[in-house]
Amino acid sequence: MLRYILQRGALALAVAFTVSLATFFLLNVATDPAYAIAGEDATPEVLAQIRETYGLDRPLATRYFDWLGGVLTGDFGESYYWNKPVAELVASRAPTTIALALSALSVTILISIPLGALAALKPNSWADRFALGVAVSAQAVPNFWLGLIMIILFAVTVPIFPVSGDDTWLHFVLPAFVLGASSVPAVMRLTRTGLIEVMDSDYIRTARSKGFRGMPLLTRHAMRNAILPVVSVLAVQLGQKFGGSVITESIFAINGLGRLALESILGSDIPTVQMLIFVFALVFVAMNLLADILNAALDPRIRIG
Amino acid sequence: MPMLEIDNLSVSLDLPAGPLHAVRDVSLSLDRGESLGIVGESGSGKSMSALALMRLLPRRAGMTADAMRFDGTELTRVDEATFARDYLGPKLGMIFQEPMTSLNPVYRIGRQLTEASVRSGKLSASAARERAIELLDRVGIPEPRARMAQYPHQLSGGQRQRVMIAMALMMEPDLLIADEPTTALDVTVQAQIMELLADLRREMGMGMILITHDLAVVARNVDRVAVMYGGEVVESGAAASVLRQPRHPYTRALLGAIPRTDGPVRKLEAIPGTVPSLYARPRSCVFAPRCAQARPECTASRPPVQGDADHWRRCVLADAELRAAQQAPEVIERARTGAAETALEARGVSRVFQSRKGLFGPPHEIRAVDNVDLSVHRGEILALVGESGSGKSTLARMLLGLDAPTSGEILLDGIPVSDMAPMDRAGRVQPIFQDPYSSLNPRRTLAEIIARPLALRGEGDAGARRRKAREMMELVRLPDRLLHSYPSQLSGGQRQRVAIARALVTDPRMLVCDEPTSALDVSVQAQILNLLSELQRDLGLTCLLITHDMAVVHQIATRVAVMLNGQLIETGLAEDVLVRPQTTYTRRLLAAAPRFEHDEAASEDMAP
Numbered sequence: 001m002l003r004y005i006l007q008r009g010a011l012a013l014a015v016a017f018t019v020s021l022a023t024f025f026l027l028n029v030a031t032d033p034a035y036a037i038a039g040e041d042a043t044p045e046v047l048a049q050i051r052e053t054y055g056l057d058r059p060l061a062t063r064y065f066d067w068l069g070g071v072l073t074g075d076f077g078e079s080y081y082w083n084k085p086v087a088e089l090v091a092s093r094a095p096t097t098i099a100l101a102l103s104a105l106s107v108t109i110l111i112s113i114p115l116g117a118l119a120a121l122k123p124n125s126w127a128d129r130f131a132l133g134v135a136v137s138a139q140a141v142p143n144f145w146l147g148l149i150m151i152i153l154f155a156v157t158v159p160i161f162p163v164s165g166d167d168t169w170l171h172f173v174l175p176a177f178v179l180g181a182s183s184v185p186a187v188m189r190l191t192r193t194g195l196i197e198v199m200d201s202d203y204i205r206t207a208r209s210k211g212f213r214g215m216p217l218l219t220r221h222a223m224r225n226a227i228l229p230v231v232s233v234l235a236v237q238l239g240q241k242f243g244g245s246v247i248t249e250s251i252f253a254i255n256g257l258g259r260l261a262l263e264s265i266l267g268s269d270i271p272t273v274q275m276l277i278f279v280f281a282l283v284f285v286a287m288n289l290l291a292d293i294l295n296a297a298l299d300p301r302i303r304i305g
Numbered sequence: 306m307p308m309l310e311i312d313n314l315s316v317s318l319d320l321p322a323g324p325l326h327a328v329r330d331v332s333l334s335l336d337r338g339e340s341l342g343i344v345g346e347s348g349s350g351k352s353m354s355a356l357a358l359m360r361l362l363p364r365r366a367g368m369t370a371d372a373m374r375f376d377g378t379e380l381t382r383v384d385e386a387t388f389a390r391d392y393l394g395p396k397l398g399m400i401f402q403e404p405m406t407s408l409n410p411v412y413r414i415g416r417q418l419t420e421a422s423v424r425s426g427k428l429s430a431s432a433a434r435e436r437a438i439e440l441l442d443r444v445g446i447p448e449p450r451a452r453m454a455q456y457p458h459q460l461s462g463g464q465r466q467r468v469m470i471a472m473a474l475m476m477e478p479d480l481l482i483a484d485e486p487t488t489a490l491d492v493t494v495q496a497q498i499m500e501l502l503a504d505l506r507r508e509m510g511m512g513m514i515l516i517t518h519d520l521a522v523v524a525r526n527v528d529r530v531a532v533m534y535g536g537e538v539v540e541s542g543a544a545a546s547v548l549r550q551p552r553h554p555y556t557r558a559l560l561g562a563i564p565r566t567d568g569p570v571r572k573l574e575a576i577p578g579t580v581p582s583l584y585a586r587p588r589s590c591v592f593a594p595r596c597a598q599a600r601p602e603c604t605a606s607r608p609p610v611q612g613d614a615d616h617w618r619r620c621v622l623a624d625a626e627l628r629a630a631q632q633a634p635e636v637i638e639r640a641r642t643g644a645a646e647t648a649l650e651a652r653g654v655s656r657v658f659q660s661r662k663g664l665f666g667p668p669h670e671i672r673a674v675d676n677v678d679l680s681v682h683r684g685e686i687l688a689l690v691g692e693s694g695s696g697k698s699t700l701a702r703m704l705l706g707l708d709a710p711t712s713g714e715i716l717l718d719g720i721p722v723s724d725m726a727p728m729d730r731a732g733r734v735q736p737i738f739q740d741p742y743s744s745l746n747p748r749r750t751l752a753e754i755i756a757r758p759l760a761l762r763g764e765g766d767a768g769a770r771r772r773k774a775r776e777m778m779e780l781v782r783l784p785d786r787l788l789h790s791y792p793s794q795l796s797g798g799q800r801q802r803v804a805i806a807r808a809l810v811t812d813p814r815m816l817v818c819d820e821p822t823s824a825l826d827v828s829v830q831a832q833i834l835n836l837l838s839e840l841q842r843d844l845g846l847t848c849l850l851i852t853h854d855m856a857v858v859h860q861i862a863t864r865v866a867v868m869l870n871g872q873l874i875e876t877g878l879a880e881d882v883l884v885r886p887q888t889t890y891t892r893r894l895l896a897a898a899p900r901f902e903h904d905e906a907a908s909e910d911m912a913p
Binding site for chain 2: 202210220221300
């Protein structure tokens with residue numbers, strides 16, 4: 001088990017390194033950071049001055065290793081826009097987004113897994129059709145529109161929740177629901193098909209032949225098998241919650257990483273964008289690693305080859 | 306009062322094409338401690354009947370029965386929860402055909418063994434654990450205490466089936482239903498499992514229903530037999546009586562279709578036609594379309610039940626008429642040897658597989674084939690025998706040129722296979738695979754499938770290719786009207802004929818057949834074995850036949866080569882090896898092969 005985790009961990013590190021390489025070169029080759037700082041009308045002299053001050057006149061490879069060295073010591077450079085260390089900036093905004101992403105994931109799990117299980121136990125019943133209806137609507141409705149509707153319904157017409165901001169947990173209810181809803185279709189369908197397949201399997205027939213039925217059959221025999229593929233998808237979905245926070249945070253005026261990303265892109269703040277992309281990628285990689293480990297813990301066929 | 310009594314059980318499946326009547330008016334009864342064999346080919350409804358009793362039918366299936374009594378209680382009036390609690394486990398236990406998939410992969414053996422008896426309050430957790438260890442030991446699992454902590458994937462198929470048996474026995478059922486318990490296992494393991502079941506039954510005084518397609522397994526292990534065909538019981542009675550004096554033409558044909566492991570080789574009785582579709586509820590005899598003795602009255606109404614409770618059948622024929630039609634099967638002269646000319650030769654062939662555990666694990670070598678010398682003579686059928694994992698399929702893949710040996714050389718017609726262009730090689734040796742359901746392209750018609758090798762080789766124009774396809778279909782006795790059919794419209798036996806026709810279309814020097822009949826029913830196997838043996842006689846076909854079945858070897862092979870752990874341990878003429886095996890392993894294989902004494906069957910059948 002430990003060796004498996006170490007192997008997966010090593011692989012994850014390799015992926016993270018590749019991502020850092022790709023983001024750095026894309027941002028520094030596709031755009032000219034000097035222009036970004038100086039603005040479009042800058043004279044060549046000003047540009048040269050800026051290049052020298054920020055060290056942008058050095059070769060790309062040198063700058064990459066310089067940046068990478070900084071990253072390894074926790075130094076992501078200075079923000080051009082806010083004029084403070086990028087790491088500090090990101091650290092101050094991260095808790096809000098983590099809270100939002102985790103609560104959104106909880107919303108996804110709480111809606112889609114029971115709904116998927118309900119649909120799977122009685123395929124083609126009214127419950128199945130209801131679940132399908134929920135999935136189709138959640139897929140068809142765009143995130144920003146759902147956000148606005150929720151604000152109108154539950155913050156303006158019936159003022160239960162605040163319209164925007166991130167001061168109390170009440171502020172997180174609507175955005176978490178909106179962000180979580182977008183993952184419901186995929187997770188629900190996967191739970192449904194996985195469970196239908198498992199319920200038709202030979203080992204469930206064996207369990208039935210031993211007198212198991214109803215809830216014990218579901219919880220003690222079927223669920224652990226059916227949940228295996230769902231775990232991997234949930235991990236990817238959690239990664240997407242971080243990326244998806246860009247839109248949701250803007251709608252609900254939440255000061256998290258999503259809004260920071262949007263603002264630094266608009267402000268051409270390359271060091272901040274660079275770190276955010278790197279952090280989002282790291283989250284993805286870490287989530288996939290977590291999914292691998294969870295799957296190994298749940299499935300002995302992975303753990304004991 | 307019998308322990309179990311089933312009256313007129315019917316099961317129908319709700320399929321898109323309409324209701325499929327899988328089981329019709331089946332009546333069975335079983336006394337306490339008695340064993341009943343339900344025999345039939347695939348689609349006969351034998352498993353469905355048992356699943357209906359266990360309430361394990363697939364979702365789309367529905368059942369009706371006039372009566373279904375267990376110990377005098379009418380089961381159709383017992384609600385689901387009560388049935389699951391009071392019957393499944395303590396009264397009715399079941400072992401399934403698929404040991405590889407019938408255990409839950411994510412839970413430990415120990416948990417799966419003990420959970421039912423602990424949950425029902427029959428045993429305490431520690432008592433259940435002790436009982437499970439005891440039973441694992443009883444069913445022949447070494448180191449049972451350590452096994453309790455293992456997962457199913459760490460056990461072999463035979464071991465998993467033993468665990469399944471131990472699991473069913475945990476609740477000490479009054480009736481154990483075993484659905485093809487040994488079909489997925491190697492012969493030597495098969496014999497052990499059947500013996501184990503018989504011992505346990507005697508020890509515990511259990512009743513048993515043994516469901517199988519294998520008449521030899523039934524002959525050895527049960528008191529009474531019910532023969533099913535097309536969803537109905539066509540004949541039933543004491544095992545000795547039914548198997549030695551079959552009174553239904555189907556039972557008799559089925560017995561005639563089983564190849565034997567000794568004595569003179571006889572042409573197998575192949576039942577013409579295919580199993581009927583069960584969509585319509587027939588008002589005639591289900592077997593009539595394939596029965597050699599069918600008469601107008603057979604199709605006019607359902608045949609009456611004849612005979613007494615000890616041996617009855619559903620057939621219009623009187624005993625005398627049945628006997629009159631009986632004729633001794635034709636004896637086949639077995640080719641003693643092929644020509645001296647060597648068609649295929651393997652010289653010191655080895656195949657080593659390298660594997661490593663995970664990305665960084667230590668490399669690990671498996672010698673699947675180890676220094677094998679083998680030659681196939683022109684015009685002979687050489688049987689390559691061995692159990693799963695013996696390396697026979699790996700060797701066959703190399704002989705076909707689909708895989709390269711790690712060391713050694715393979716000569717086809719004296720030329721090294723490694724030097725041959727793929728087209729040239731394919732023209733000389735052609736494969737026939739085990740599973741005719743997945744080895745034919747479902748989107749091509751038979752004419753296209755059979756002529757495909759010619760098209761690939763650019764031989765002849767479309768017209769010539771079509772003529773050749775027709776010729777091949779005639780050779781393998783497929784009717785002309787199937788020329789434009791798709792594989793999905795064919796039965797298993799017909800598909801395997803298509804595979805043979807396709808393999809023969811380029812006039813190859815030899816065929817390599819990998820278990821060509823093990824996916825087929827006995828009556829269909831008989832058709833294919835008869836065909837291969839005729840092709841050898843008439844065309845001088847050279848064939849390497851890979852099989853685990855000694856009866857198949859006896860039926861058609863000229864010579865035998867026995868493989869064990871990647872090595873060739875014995876070769877010789879089929880009749881010599883089968884009668885005087887030189888190695889203990891071959892002796893074991895032969896002893897384990899289920900056999901059925903035809904001579905007795907044939908002679909007693911003739912007695913008045």
